[in-house]
Amino acid sequence: MKVTNMMNRRTLGHRALGLAAGMALSLGLSLPALAADEAPDALIKRLSSDVLTTVKADKAIQGGDISKVIALVDKTVMPNVNFRRMTAAAVGPGWRQATPEQQKRLQEEFKILLVRTYAGALAQVNDQTIQVKPLRAAAEDKDVLVRTEIVGRGDPIQLDYRLEKTPGEGAGWKIYNLNVLGVWLVETYRGQFAQEINAKGIDGLIETLVARNKTNTSAKG
Numbered sequence: 011m012k013v014t015n016m017m018n019r020r021t022l023g024h025r026a027l028g029l030a031a032g033m034a035l036s037l038g039l040s041l042p043a044l045a046a047d048e049a050p051d052a053l054i055k056r057l058s059s060d061v062l063t064t065v066k067a068d069k070a071i072q073g074g075d076i077s078k079v080i081a082l083v084d085k086t087v088m089p090n091v092n093f094r095r096m097t098a099a100a101v102g103p104g105w106r107q108a109t110p111e112q113q114k115r116l117q118e119e120f121k122i123l124l125v126r127t128y129a130g131a132l133a134q135v136n137d138q139t140i141q142v143k144p145l146r147a148a149a150e151d152k153d154v155l156v157r158t159e160i161v162g163r164g165d166p167i168q169l170d171y172r173l174e175k176t177p178g179e180g181a182g183w184k185i186y187n188l189n190v191l192g193v194w195l196v197e198t199y200r201g202q203f204a205q206e207i208n209a210k211g212i213d214g215l216i217e218t219l220v221a222r223n224k225t226n227t228s229a230k231g
Contacts, residue, residue, distance in 0.1 A: 050173045050183045051145040054156045058140040076126060092174060092186040093117060099187070100199040101215070104207040112212050119219035120199075126226045138162035140169075151175075154183075168192060 048056075066072075097117045098105040108116065143157040152175040160167040170189035176182060188195045206215040 048182075049145065050147075050154050050171075051142050051156050053183060054158065054171055054173075055140070055142040058142070058158065092176070092184045093121065095174075095186045096120075096196060099196045101203055101207070101212075102200050104203075104212055104215070108212045112216065115216050116212075116219070119216060119223060122223045123219060123226075126223065141166075 094113075094117060097113075097120045100120065101108070101116060105113065105116075138160045139162065141159045141161055143159070145154065145156060147154040154173055156171045156173060158169050158171070160169055168189065168191055171185050172187035172189075173183045173185050176184055186196075203215055206218050210217070
């Protein structure tokens with residue numbers, strides 16, 4: 011029974027990741043002109059609602075069409091996520107020692123890794139809804155935590171977002187970390203990446219990411 015519960019929980023986790031991916035894919039789509047003035051919890055709530063319709067209607071994304079997912083991410087996600095910060099945080103102290111070219115390669119391969127992981131999970135999204143919890147933040151805060159729960163079959167799934175207010179008028183909020191079932195995305199990869207860097211250096215980490223992405227491509231094919 012415990013094993014079954016663990017497996018079910020793991021499946022729910024994959025579905026949560028898929029929904030998180032769908033959330034990311036919806037960022038930048040049909041955003042109103044005043045989105046920069048929108049509160050971070052209101053932004054997450056609106057986009058979460060939109061993505062449920064978007065993912066269910068897009069059979070290609072549900073089927074794991076990598077080229078379509080990557081194209082959509084390039085067009086809509088990157089302008090709305092502080093991906094450089096996310097990659098730097100995942101790489102850890104080694105980021106500061108990396109050359110500009112290495113940093114560029116790390117961002118490219120990390121993005122592909124996440125996109126391919128999420129593309130597979132998107133197919134699991136079906137009848138879930140999202141509940142956004144009350145925001146605990148002051149009006150002047152520039153870094154906030156938006157807590158949500160995915161409600162559907164089984165127990166609610168925790169899915170939280172870290173957002174930062176970018177400088178400049180009208181710059182808006184950007185996501186830089188995700189928490190699924192109590193596990194933060196950046197911190198999870200930081201532990202894995204640190205082992206690679208300690209053993210093989212920055213170039214070794216890049217090679218590992220390239221190899222992992224190629225393996226995922228072959229598995230998909």
